[in-house]
């Protein structure tokens with residue numbers, strides 16, 4: 482009796498993988514591409530029946546929460562019909578999309594693997610082929626979460642950040658071990674999330690969030706102005722473990738003004754390795770007293786998309802402050 486072929490849905494969103502140099506200036510731009518190019522990686526068919534759908538064909542810098550929701554909806558509607566999902570995506574904003582998907586695809590029962598490449602599929606020395614084949618392989622395994630597969634490593638999507646625009650290993654998840662690696666075989670390194678109930682698509686994103694990096698001696702006024710321009714939350718990359726200046730109180734007062742206007746200020750850690758601890762230094766305590774909330778060991782990507790998700794779900798500023806440190810999908814260490 483013939484065994485049933487397993488099925489993978491490959492959703493293309495764009496990125497370098499499908500790009501070619503433009504004639505006028507040789508800059509890489511999305512090519513007229515199609516499902517065919519992806520289908521021309523014949524090895525994929527040896528792994529599973531791979532159905533390709535081009536959702537959009539954009540540099541990932543042009544993707545927005547609207548695209549995240551379209552992806553999430555397509556995956557949710559197709560959940561029953563496939564064994565796993567692969568999303569091809571530009572590397573520049575891949576961790577944002579992965580984080581966003583992890584929040585709205587609740588109790589994911591099957592793998593959703595994002596991948597892409599540093600060099601186009603059409604290049605002789607491209608990493609696209611290996612990444613694609615690896616992602617499809619992983620989409621058929623027991624990975625019940627949103628992952629990013631790149632350069633041999635499968636990372637938890639909402640713990641990932643882009644660490645290189647040169648190396649074929651473009652990503653890292655500094656605060657969480659890789660979930661698995663593909664070498665001569667498959668090696669699991671950390672357990673996947675375990676679904677806690679029935680799968681469902683739930684939530685939406687409100688993009689009224691901005692991110693700022695604090696600089697020594699910077700003016701406070703640009704921060705204050707955010708109280709009055711429709712922004713609902715600010716991700717502030719402060720110093721060290723979440724510190725702001727204490728000798729000069731202007732930044733603290735700007736945070737107070739924002740908090741008073743109902744704008745949530747979430748502090749993320751500027752180091753790749755580390756986490757926010759608003760008790761450790763006087764500067765952290767001042768930030769908290771001013772109304773800021775610490776984002777623990779969340780990446781900036783995970784924190785910003787979580788704020789968009791919480792705002793999009795109708796939470797009040799106080800509810801957002803309370804819910805930000807509570808894990809939704811393994812994005813923060815409790």
Ligand code: ASP
Nearest residue numbers: 496497540541571572573
């Ligand atoms: N600019 C490209 C993008 O994010 C980079 C890449 O795909 O690696 O779409």
